[in-house]
Amino acid sequence: xxxxxxxxxxxxxxxxxxxxxxxxxxxxxxxxxxxxxxxxxxxxxxxxxxxxxxxxxxxxxxxxxxxxxxxxxxxxxxxxxxxxxxxxxxxxxxxxxxxxxxxxxxxxxxxxxxxxxxxxxxxxxxxxxxxxxxxxxxxxxxxxxxxxxxxxxxxxxxxxxxxxxxxxxxxxxxxxxxxxxxxxxxxxxxxxxxxxxxxxxxxxxxxxxxxxxxxxxxxxxxxxxxxxxxxxxxxxxxxxxxxxxxxxxxxxxxxxxxxxxxxxxxxxxxxxxxxxxxxxxxxxxxxxxxxxxxxxxxxxxxxxxxxxxxxxxxxxxxxxxxxxxxxxxxxxxxxxxxxxxxxxxxxxxxxxxxxxxxxxxxxxxxxxxxxxxxxxxxxxxxxxxxxxxxxxxxxxxxxxxxxxxxxxxxxxxxxxxxxxxxxxxxxxxxxxxxxxxxxxxxxxxxxxxxxxxxxxxxxxxxxxxxxxxxxxxxxxxxxxxxxxxxxxxxxxxxxxxxxxxxxxxxxxxxxxxxxxxxxxxxxxxxxxxxxxxxxxxxxxxxxxxxxxxxxxxxxxxxxxxxxxxxxxxxxxxxxxxxxxxxxxxxxxxxxxxxxxxxxxxxxxxxxxxxxxxxxxxxxxxxxxxxxxxxxxxxx
RNA sequence: GCACCCGUAGCUCAAUGGAUAGAGCAACUGACUUCUAAUCAGUAGGUUGGGGGUUCGAGUCCCUCCGGGUGUGCCA
Numbered sequence: 001x002x003x004x005x006x007x008x009x010x011x012x013x014x015x016x017x018x019x020x021x022x023x024x025x026x027x028x029x030x031x032x033x034x035x036x037x038x039x040x041x042x043x044x045x046x047x048x049x050x051x052x053x054x055x056x057x058x059x060x061x062x063x064x065x066x067x068x069x070x071x072x073x074x075x076x077x078x079x080x081x082x083x084x085x086x087x088x089x090x091x092x093x094x095x096x097x098x099x100x101x102x103x104x105x106x107x108x109x110x111x112x113x114x115x116x117x118x119x120x121x122x123x124x125x126x127x128x129x130x131x132x133x134x135x136x137x138x139x140x141x142x143x144x145x146x147x148x149x150x151x152x153x154x155x156x157x158x159x160x161x162x163x164x165x166x167x168x169x170x171x172x173x174x175x176x177x178x179x180x181x182x183x184x185x186x187x188x189x190x191x192x193x194x195x196x197x198x199x200x201x202x203x204x205x206x207x208x209x210x211x212x213x214x215x216x217x218x219x220x221x222x223x224x225x226x227x228x229x230x231x232x233x234x235x236x237x238x239x240x241x242x243x244x245x246x247x248x249x250x251x252x253x254x255x256x257x258x259x260x261x262x263x264x265x266x267x268x269x270x271x272x273x274x275x276x277x278x279x280x281x282x283x284x285x286x287x288x289x290x291x292x293x294x295x296x297x298x299x300x301x302x303x304x305x306x307x308x309x310x311x312x313x314x315x316x317x318x319x320x321x322x323x324x325x326x327x328x329x330x331x332x333x334x335x336x337x338x339x340x341x342x343x344x345x346x347x348x349x350x351x352x353x354x355x356x357x358x359x360x361x362x363x364x365x366x367x368x369x370x371x372x373x374x375x376x377x378x379x380x381x382x383x384x385x386x387x388x389x390x391x392x393x394x395x396x397x398x399x400x401x402x403x404x405x406x407x408x409x410x411x412x413x414x415x416x417x418x419x420x421x422x423x424x425x426x427x428x429x430x431x432x433x434x435x436x437x438x439x440x441x442x443x444x445x446x447x448x449x450x451x452x453x454x455x456x457x458x459x460x461x462x463x464x465x466x467x468x469x470x471x472x473x474x475x476x477x478x479x480x481x482x483x484x485x486x487x488x489x490x491x492x493x494x495x496x497x498x499x500x501x502x503x504x505x506x507x508x509x510x511x512x513x514x515x516x517x518x519x520x521x522x523x524x525x526x527x528x529x530x531x532x533x534x535x536x537x538x539x540x541x542x543x544x545x546x547x548x549x550x551x552x553x554x555x556x557x558x559x560x561x562x563x564x565x566x567x568x569x570x571x572x573x574x575x576x577x578x579x580x581x582x583x584x585x586x587x588x589x590x591x592x593x594x595x596x597x598x599x600x601x602x603x604x605x606x607x608x609x610x611x612x613x614x615x616x617x618x619x620x621x622x623x624x625x626x627x628x629x630x631x632x633x634x635x
Numbered sequence: 636g637c638a639c640c641c642g643u644a645g646c647u648c649a650a651u652g653g654a655u656a657g658a659g660c661a662a663c664u665g666a667c668u669u670c671u672a673a674u675c676a677g678u679a680g681g682u683u684g685g686g687g688g689u690u691c692g693a694g695u696c697c698c699u700c701c702g703g704g705u706g707u708g709c710c711a
Contacts (some may be wrong), residue, residue, distance in 0.1 A: 513673085
């Protein structure tokens with residue numbers, strides 16, 4: 001897919017690449033703040049001037065001379081402000097261009113990408129922090145697909161971790177049959193885990209018991225093993241169910257127990273030793289340990305302890321090598337779950353089975369959506385393991401898609417009924433803590449959102465059928481939640497508060513939904529769509545100046561859409577898409593508020609307005625789909 | 636100690652090194668017999684934490700100070 005700016009960029013690049021050392025990505029376009037500076041602008045002469053110590057003005061003039069004849073869509077290309085190159089579209093071009101390219105598909109880049117997200121410890125219900133992870137991950141997935149990548153979504157299951165052992169220890173006085181009778185297991189374990197954590201803290205005897213449970217799980221000794229298996233599966237099913245409520249889905253579940261069972265780490269260690277990535281430490285304090293050098297901080301990170309056991313990072317390294325295809329071994333697989341609409345199945349890894357090739361793994365680029373606190377380990381994997389093992393011709397890349405935590409405002413913590421210390425009281429936010437049970441459960445939040453939106457729906461339409469109202473309420477709840485989780489930049493700590501999260505006005509998901517719902521409503525009420533066929537050569541000069549100006553700004557803004565999605569991926573910052581969509585909606589609302597469509601008597605003008613609204617609808621539908629925000633029938 | 640991140644309107648946040656720093660919320664004023672008021676229009680609100688520097692141009696890059704946060708384990 002080539003969008004408008006990309007086409008111009010290509011021509012520009014060809015005209016300068018012989019003279020300057022520059023990559024196409026460095027040529028960046030923006031829409032100038034004032035139309036007197038044109039409709040599209042680049043500062044490339046300034047950038048080139050820095051590289052060669054020349055006058056930007058002269059470089060700019062030379063570039064314009066070279067490309068002028070090659071770019072037919074512009075009436076003028078002017079140099080301004082000492083080095084800006086400003087492009088002026090021919091009248092009517094942009095409208096025509098956007099209509100013509102409305103449903104253009106992304107080029108098939110044939111690149112396979114794996115995105116790992118969600119990856120919640122399977123010992124309790126999901127909370128708001130996990131929601132941020134899954135929502136960010138899912139927008140990343142859909143954006144990559146939009147840009148033409150083949151994406152495989154993986155969810156990693158730490159089924160052998162100490163957290164599972166904690167709750168198994170807490171449940172040991174029950175037998176498996178009794179545990180199976182527990183309703184809402186994930187939610188039940190939420191409280192149990194908090195209680196267990198309290199008991200374990202400062203009680204060495206309990207901890208020792210728990211460690212024995214952990215060991216028995218690893219050695220597959222019942223009842224500990226079967227209980228742990230049951231719990232992690234059931235909790236996983238609960239996580240999948242909750243995420244499916246938000247439209248978030250997976251292709252493959254990867255179990256840590258299978259990585260251990262199939263001895264992936266052994267193969268990983270062989271590769272790393274052979275390539276001198278891992279080596280025996282010479283540091284007397286790390287005598288007998290195998291380490292990886294982390295150059296950025298000049299630290300040796302222990303991978304294999306002196307007692308020959310593997311540290312936490314080891315399993316992640318093996319998994320990453322498998323994901324990037326730098327590794328011979330593979331898992332076995334079986335079907336785990338079919339979604340209710342039956343359009344998709346989830347598979348899960350296994351440690352035995354048939355040799356069927358499912359084609360999982362082996363991607364060129366691997367994203368791991370995980371909190372910023374994991375940066376240290378993720379950087380080691382990406383910089384010290386994956387990068388050096390990737391030969392230049394088949395570059396493999398592991399990208400840490402990081403984000404800050406969701407925390408709670410002190411007020412919110414108190415609303416939830418927890419006591420907080422005086423110290424915490426003074427802070428702007430308090431960390432979510434599974435161990436203390438301090439968090440908002442994902443499903444509780446979704447429930448609150450549904451209750452509130454149902455009220456709003458009924459307020460606006462008291463006669464609405466119950467089922468219809470519920471469906472719309474769910475859609476609004478999902479829209480509000482998903483937008484809230486991605487609208488902040490990933491470096492912002494979200495200080496969660498019900499007041500903000502339950503907002504339906506202003507910069508919120510429902511605002512975006514409302515914009516599209518109203519556009520759809522206009523189209524429904526239009527007496528006849530047939531009277532206004534899609535037409536590329538509309539007579540824009542019929543519009544009075546004010547309307548033309550506002551309409552033109554929307555067209556310009558619409559032309560940025562694909563570039564914005566690319567920018568979001570390039571910067572690992574999907575909030576770009578949320579912000580862009582919000583601004584687009586503001587512009588659209590402003591326009592059709594000023595210029596009514598159905599009531600317009602001049603059929604030509606009506607045709608123009610309708611065409612614009614259809615363009616906005618087309619882009620907005622795509623954007624909402626990228627963000628997983630549903631479109632209600634009415635609001 | 637070392638490394639990284641953050642500090643922008645009363646609050647919550649935007650702003651690829653680019654032309655006049657923008658939104659939402661809260662406050663105030665106005666627009667529903669009208670294509671849906673979950674909307675729209677308007678008023679007010681700023682020394683971008685302080686100070687230096689680089690640059691044609693700095694909220695953005697560099698240095699420094701102040702304030703806040705995170706990571707840095709033979710834990711996971």
